[in-house]
Every structure is written in C-alpha cells, then in structure tokens.
Amino acid sequence: MLTIQAQGEKNMRYIPALMIGLLVTGCASRGFDLMTRYHEDGRAKPVAAVASMIDTTSFDAPWSLSEEFTSRIVQKVGQTGQIYVVSREDEAFAENPFGQDLSWVSREFPEQEFVVFLELVEHETSPASKLKKNLPAQEVSLNLNMAVRLRVVDVRGQMPKIVLQEIVRDSYFIPKTLIPTNYNTAVWGTQEFLKSPMGIAHEQLAQELSTRISDYILLAKSR
Numbered sequence: 001m002l003t004i005q006a007q008g009e010k011n012m013r014y015i016p017a018l019m020i021g022l023l024v025t026g027c028a029s030r031g032f033d034l035m036t037r038y039h040e041d042g043r044a045k046p047v048a049a050v051a052s053m054i055d056t057t058s059f060d061a062p063w064s065l066s067e068e069f070t071s072r073i074v075q076k077v078g079q080t081g082q083i084y085v086v087s088r089e090d091e092a093f094a095e096n097p098f099g100q101d102l103s104w105v106s107r108e109f110p111e112q113e114f115v116v117f118l119e120l121v122e123h124e125t126s127p128a129s130k131l132k133k134n135l136p137a138q139e140v141s142l143n144l145n146m147a148v149r150l151r152v153v154d155v156r157g158q159m160p161k162i163v164l165q166e167i168v169r170d171s172y173f174i175p176k177t178l179i180p181t182n183y184n185t186a187v188w189g190t191q192e193f194l195k196s197p198m199g200i201a202h203e204q205l206a207q208e209l210s211t212r213i214s215d216y217i218l219l220a221k222s223r
Contacts, residue, residue: 037084045084046221048213049109050074051097052088053118053148063188065120069148069206073118076210083217086112098151102160105153114163114217115153118209121167122147128173142179144172144201148209154220164216168209172201 038044050073053066074087088109095104097117109115128141152164174197186192186199193199 036078045082046114046217047112048077048083048085048114048116048217049088049112050077050085050116050213051093051118053120054097055120057120057123059123061188062184065123068188068202069118069120069209072202072206073116073210073213076206077214080210080214083214098149102153102162105160106155109155113154113156114220115155115160116213117151117153119149120146121149122169125174141176142174144174144198146170146172146201146205148205150209150212152213152216152220163220164212166212168205168212170201170205170208172197172204174201 036045037047050070053070053073055064055066057065059065070087074085077083077085093104093108095101097105098119105115123144123146125142125144128143147167147169149167150164151162154161154163178197181196181198183193183196183198186196188199194203
C-alpha cells in the first residue's frame with residue numbers, strides 16, 4: 001500500500017511539469033504561426049490557401065501526382081517569405097472551382113485572402129522525333145508534356161474576383177539513355193526520384209507555377 005501511494009505521489013509531481021511543457025510548446029507553436037504571418041517590420045503577409053490539385057489525366061504513377069504537386073507548390077510559395085500559405089489538400093469541393101459561379105469560395109475559405117486552384121490537364125510522353133519504321137521504343141528520346149490549369153481568386157471583397165487564370169504548359173526532354181527509370185522504386189519522396197527525369201520535370205513545372213502564383217498575389221495585394 002505504501003509503495004503504491006509513493007508512486008502515486010511521484011506521478012503527481014510530474015503532472016504540473018508536463019502541463020507546463022505542453023503550455024510552452026503550444027505557445028511556441030502559436031508564436032511561430034504569428035511570426036510566419038507577418039514580416040519583420042510588422043506588415044501582414046497576404047494569406048493564401050492552395051486547394052488540392054485536381055488530376056484529370058490518365059497517367060498511371062505509383063503515387064498521387066495531385067499530392068506531389070500540391071505539396072511542392074505550397075512549399076515553394078511559402079519559401080519566398082512573402083506569402084503566408086496554407087494547404088487544403090484533404091478537402092474536396094462539390095462546386096466547380098473553374099466554373100462561372102465563385103460565390104461559394106468566400107464561404108469555404110473565410111480566413112484567407114486568396115485561394116489557388118490547380119488542375120493537371122496533361123501529363124504524357126511523346127516521341128521527341130518522328131518514329132522510323134520498326135525502330136524499338138527504347139531507341140527514341142521522349143518529351144514529357146505537362147499542362148496545369150491555374151486560377152487564383154481574390155476573396156477580400158464582397159464578391160470573389162479572379163486575378164489570374166491561365167494554362168501553364170511545360171515540356172521536358174528525356175534522352176533515350178534515361179528512359180528505363182523504374183518509378184516503382186524511384187518514387188516521389190526518394191533521392192532517386194529527385195534526380196530522375198520526371199522528378200526534375202516536376203520540379204521545373206512546380207517552380208514556374210509557384211512563381212506565377214506568388215507574383216500575381218503580391219501584385220493584387222499591393223493594389
């Protein structure tokens with residue numbers, strides 16, 4: 001009985017310390033959140049949400065291209081240090097983000113100033129040169145052709161307003177010597193993927209999209 005009581009008293013002494021630790025951690029987390037929302041001089045950064053990319057291609061990859069591109073773009077826009085960006089990867093919307101009616105956007109994103117919608121509309125390879133008769137496929141270099149529909153919506157006013165809408169296209173040349181890359185092992189998240197033709201191509205496209213998004217949000221915010 002005495003042993004149990006002593007152990008109980010010992011555990012009770014740890015509870016306040018644990019609560020203090022959790023409190024400090026929570027405050028530190030909130031402090032970091034506030035720090036990222038503002039510039040060093042106190043000016044508020046534009047607040048933007050990036051919705052999960054819609055993938056309407058039939059490209060078969062061992063991972064989600066939507067998840068890959070969305071996370072890449074969120075990271076790259078955030079790394080500029082000019083925009084406070086959050087991801088809405090786990091949420092699907094019944095409404096069409098590329099439709100005419102945008103009244104729902106303000107309701108779905110009440111805490112943001114800008115919302116970014118993306119749709120992967122093309123992701124396929126094509127021969128880089130005309131095929132000759134009976135020439136094996138592995139003897140032909142390829143182009144990885146990609147296209148993303150992009151829309152940035154300003155939700156600061158009473159009615160949402162489109163500040164950027166375009167299709168961003170990119171094509172990446174893959175020499176025949178690199179075509180045999182096995183993407184079942186060189187998957188997204190590995191060093192092998194980062195060095196692979198597809199990894200480099202995706203990085204190039206994600207950078208272009210992130211630059212366009214950042215430039216137009218900053219331009220709209222300055223007006």
